[in-house]
Amino acid sequence: MLLLRLIRNEITKIIGKKRSLIGFAAIGVLMPVIMFAFSYHQSGFSSDFSRRSANIGGGLIMVGTPVNGYFITHLIMNFLWVHIPFLITLVAGDVIAGEGGAGTFRIYLTRPVSRLRIVISKLCASLLYTATVILFFAGLSLGMGILWHGTGDLVVMHKGILILSSHMVPWRFILSFTFAILVMWVVTALTFMFSSMVNNGIGPMIGAMAVIIVSFALTTIPLDIFEAIRPYLFTTYFDVWQKAFHDPIPWFNISKSLGILAVYTSGFIIISFWIFVRKDILT
Amino acid sequence: MRNLVRILTALVCSMYLSFLPAQTDVTSVREKLNTQFNKTKDFSVDVQLSLKMTAIRMPQKKIRVFFKQPDHVKIETNGFAMVPQYGLPLSPETLFRAVSDMILVTEPAPEDGTVRLMGDLQIRDEDRQIWNFSRKQRRALSIEVTVNTRLWVIKGYEIFRGEDKLIHVQTRYTEPENGIYLPEETVILIKVPEELSDYQPDFPFEEGISPQDGKVTLTFKNYRLNQGLDESLFLEGPE
Amino acid sequence: MSAPALEITGLHKSFGKLNVLNDLSLRVETGEVFGFLGPNGAGKSTTIRIILSLVKANSGSVNIFGRSIKKARHRSLIHTGAMIEKPDFYLYLSAEQNLKILASMTHTPYSRIDRVLDIVGLLHRKTDKVRKYSQGMKQRLGLAQAILNSPRLLVLDEPTNGLDPGGMKEVRDLIRRFSDDGITVFLSSHLLQEVEKVCTSMAIINEGYLIREGNVSALLSESSEQTVRIAADPIGKALALIEHLPDVIQAGIDEGHIRLIMPKEKIPSVISHLASQGVSIRSVIPQTTLEDYFLSITGNPPILQETV
Numbered sequence: 001m002l003l004l005r006l007i008r009n010e011i012t013k014i015i016g017k018k019r020s021l022i023g024f025a026a027i028g029v030l031m032p033v034i035m036f037a038f039s040y041h042q043s044g045f046s047s048d049f050s051r052r053s054a055n056i057g058g059g060l061i062m063v064g065t066p067v068n069g070y071f072i073t074h075l076i077m078n079f080l081w082v083h084i085p086f087l088i089t090l091v092a093g094d095v096i097a098g099e100g101g102a103g104t105f106r107i108y109l110t111r112p113v114s115r116l117r118i119v120i121s122k123l124c125a126s127l128l129y130t131a132t133v134i135l136f137f138a139g140l141s142l143g144m145g146i147l148w149h150g151t152g153d154l155v156v157m158h159k160g161i162l163i164l165s166s167h168m169v170p171w172r173f174i175l176s177f178t179f180a181i182l183v184m185w186v187v188t189a190l191t192f193m194f195s196s197m198v199n200n201g202i203g204p205m206i207g208a209m210a211v212i213i214v215s216f217a218l219t220t221i222p223l224d225i226f227e228a229i230r231p232y233l234f235t236t237y238f239d240v241w242q243k244a245f246h247d248p249i250p251w252f253n254i255s256k257s258l259g260i261l262a263v264y265t266s267g268f269i270i271i272s273f274w275i276f277v278r279k280d281i282l283t
Numbered sequence: 284m285r286n287l288v289r290i291l292t293a294l295v296c297s298m299y300l301s302f303l304p305a306q307t308d309v310t311s312v313r314e315k316l317n318t319q320f321n322k323t324k325d326f327s328v329d330v331q332l333s334l335k336m337t338a339i340r341m342p343q344k345k346i347r348v349f350f351k352q353p354d355h356v357k358i359e360t361n362g363f364a365m366v367p368q369y370g371l372p373l374s375p376e377t378l379f380r381a382v383s384d385m386i387l388v389t390e391p392a393p394e395d396g397t398v399r400l401m402g403d404l405q406i407r408d409e410d411r412q413i414w415n416f417s418r419k420q421r422r423a424l425s426i427e428v429t430v431n432t433r434l435w436v437i438k439g440y441e442i443f444r445g446e447d448k449l450i451h452v453q454t455r456y457t458e459p460e461n462g463i464y465l466p467e468e469t470v471i472l473i474k475v476p477e478e479l480s481d482y483q484p485d486f487p488f489e490e491g492i493s494p495q496d497g498k499v500t501l502t503f504k505n506y507r508l509n510q511g512l513d514e515s516l517f518l519e520g521p522e
Numbered sequence: 523m524s525a526p527a528l529e530i531t532g533l534h535k536s537f538g539k540l541n542v543l544n545d546l547s548l549r550v551e552t553g554e555v556f557g558f559l560g561p562n563g564a565g566k567s568t569t570i571r572i573i574l575s576l577v578k579a580n581s582g583s584v585n586i587f588g589r590s591i592k593k594a595r596h597r598s599l600i601h602t603g604a605m606i607e608k609p610d611f612y613l614y615l616s617a618e619q620n621l622k623i624l625a626s627m628t629h630t631p632y633s634r635i636d637r638v639l640d641i642v643g644l645l646h647r648k649t650d651k652v653r654k655y656s657q658g659m660k661q662r663l664g665l666a667q668a669i670l671n672s673p674r675l676l677v678l679d680e681p682t683n684g685l686d687p688g689g690m691k692e693v694r695d696l697i698r699r700f701s702d703d704g705i706t707v708f709l710s711s712h713l714l715q716e717v718e719k720v721c722t723s724m725a726i727i728n729e730g731y732l733i734r735e736g737n738v739s740a741l742l743s744e745s746s747e748q749t750v751r752i753a754a755d756p757i758g759k760a761l762a763l764i765e766h767l768p769d770v771i772q773a774g775i776d777e778g779h780i781r782l783i784m785p786k787e788k789i790p791s792v793i794s795h796l797a798s799q800g801v802s803i804r805s806v807i808p809q810t811t812l813e814d815y816f817l818s819i820t821g822n823p824p825i826l827q828e829t830v
Contacts, residue, residue: 002627005626005627006626006627008626009623009626009627012615012619012623013612013615013623016612016614016615016619017614018614059367059368059369059415059450059471059473060334060339060365060366060367060368060473060499061365061366061367061368061415062363062364062365062366063346063358063360063363063364063365063366064359064360064361064362064363064364065362065363066362066363068362102610102612102613103608103610104610104611104612105576106576106604106606106607106609106610107609107610107611107624107664107667108623108624109575109576110574110575110576110599110602110604110606111599111624111627111628112595112596112597112598112599112600112602112627112628113596113627113628114595114596152361152362152363153341153342153344153362153363155363159338159340160337160338160339160340161338161339161340161341161365162340163340163341163342163365164342165342166362247340278578280537280571280576280577280578281571281576281577282571282576282577
């Protein structure tokens with residue numbers, strides 16, 4: 001019960017800060033813009049798509065348009081690589097460091113509540129915020145996409161061109177966004193760890209994004225030495241959300257990826273707990 | 284005795300010739316094909332499309348095809364589909380327009396009255412919508428068209444580059460409706476394009492079809508003939 | 523005999539190579555208003571942060587009402603309220619929301635929030651965001667959160683920081699009120715006049731060492747120096763005569779009186795000398811202030827554990 005109250009406190013603090021709304025505002029503005037852009041330029045996109053695909057089948061032509069709500073949402077999900085993690089770090093980076101910088105630990109940590117409980121509550125609130133952002137992203141993109149552009153078959157690139165029948169798509173999106181939440185929790189945990197180390201909310205944000213971007217960069221350079229370290233970079237397994245759209249769904253591969261991400265998440269969390277419980281509060 | 288042999292030879296030849304359509308040269312074959320085809324001014328048909336191809340996976344799709352003489356085609360589908368260009372209804376004359384130096388081949392001897400027309404495929408830019416080959420791909424193409432001389436329909440055709448068979452189209456026809464033979468099922472075999480040739484097939488292939496082929500099957504149902512389709516329906520071309 | 527409200531034993535703390543606290547020990551009895559003094563950098567804030575478990579000592583122990591903050595943190599802090607330096611709140615939340623967050627951590631009923639806000643005079647502004655508060659209001663809100671859980675020990679670090687004289691008086695009155703209610707107050711301040719006015723006991727630390735500890739009056743009276751205020755006429759002549767005397771530590775005019783600091787045993791001879799030179803002496807009032815005492819003490823090398 002105390003932990004629930006502490007989590008509620010943290011949620012109150014997160015909601016009260018304007019920076020927490022940035023993620024929702026950004027997504028809320030971006031979605032209608034993208035949807036409108038697709039409806040305005042759909043014929044151009046379809047023509048371009050058809051033109052680019054004209055030789056794909058040799059003797060196959062594209063008829064109709066691949067653009068529908070599912071297609072647009074699937075395309076928008078590519079924001080999960082960098083843009084959404086950035087929005088996540090805005091809050092996760094501030095949840096400990098921000099209080100340190102603001103000096104509020106002097107009234108919060110002098111209460112008869114263990115630091116471990118407090119840091120657990122902060123973590124839970126951060127994870128909840130992350131999940132809420134992803135769910136909002138999912139709901140708005142799918143909802144707007146379906147309302148604005150309807151449903152239909154989904155074209156994805158997996159072992160060439162894979163067209164998923166429309167009735168098979170909704171549950172795949174549920175699966176994909178669930179995986180996306182788990183992936184973003186790794187970002188949350190990483191940023192949370194940095195937040196436990198400093199007293200400035202900006203530092204953890206920049207640190208986490210730097211780690212993510214550098215890791216992605218290393219995975220794209222085709223050198224043997226980078227190939228050797230790829231399995232140890234957690235960003236290597238960030239693509240797990242895409243696998244929900246593969247056919248057949250590679251459950252073993254997904255389980256392995258999620259397992260490895262869980263190890264990284266746990267590691268980040270353990271380190272942040274260890275630091276927070278022991279650190280001297282001097283601000 | 285010698286006379287008997289001559290008589291028998293003439294009899295056999297006449298019997299043989301009686302099985303052959305009269306005037307089996309290229310021109311007459313083309314004329315007869317056109318005559319049969321022109322019995323249909325326009326039609327619409329529902330098509331079930333299934334595709335089995337390395338690097339392209341698509342669930343079965345239903346499309347609706349509209350045709351109007353001489354070569355207007357429109358395809359409608361819910362959402363979108365990848366449709367084989369070469370299996371669509373095509374007037375014989377539109378097909379033959381791109382073939383040069385056409386010859387009639389009657390060997391091996393026709394069993395069911397089929398003959399083959401062979402020639403070089405010369406594709407002009409304005410025919411690009413019908414023959415989906417880029418300029419680079421148009422070189423050294425040849426075509427072999429199989430004609431059923433009983434029904435006077437094009438049974439199928441194959442496109443080659445040298446010895447390599449690029450496309451194979453085979454059509455089975457329905458029973459005549461008012462003397463009009465309509466495609467019931469068309470099977471198209473297409474070579475996997477170069478861009479996708481690195482992908483390994485992950486499904487078992489049928490015997491006789493190599494992993495580098497793709498198989499598309501079109502099943503035609505619910506024909507509506509000669510409805511008087513307006514040309515404005517075809518203004519945008521295939522959707 | 524009940525456990526003292528606060529007992530610090532052998533506290534050591536260093537930050538890297540810097541020793542901030544050196545074997546600090548002190549004891550605060552229940553019901554006292556205990557002043558904790560020292561110059562800047564003496565280790566006062568570090569001591570307070572260790573008491574409140576914001577900072578971990580290298581060695582030593584801190585017990586609050588007999589309970590170790592290391593082994594029984596919850597049970598020791600449940601009876602403690604604190605305000606450390608300038609209180610910082612969640613500026614984007616209202617005073618009421620801030621206190622609700624804190625109250626929820628200790629099962630304190632929300633009805634207590636209005637009570638404490640009323641005590642500090644902020645009830646009418648409880649729904650305003652704290653960012654709109656003045657410094658004085660934030661200071662009072664700091665006191666409100668300190669007494670929110672009805673503590674038995676109140677730890678205040680510079681509670682009058684940033685306040686005007688009126689605000690300072692309000693805080694002093696509140697401290698006296700808390701003390702009257704039986705709350706033990708541990709007060710750290712560099713405003714010695716404030717400490718002198720409210721504290722019953724005190725400790726002085728310097729460079730991490732305890733210099734003096736004991737009852738305020740007793741400590742002040744032990745001082746070998748004395749400050750007196752002399753009402754004399756003519757005051758200019760009196761000052762001129764005093765300034766030339768040996769053993770005078772400090773002499774000056776302060777609000778129409780001569781303020782004189784010198785060894786207490788020499789004062790009678792000074793009065794006599796003034797009278798003999800024709801200066802009319804209207805009054806002589808002894809007035810050794812804590813400030814005088816503090817300055818005299820912290821100017822000396824550190825002396826350990828001298829208790830009165």
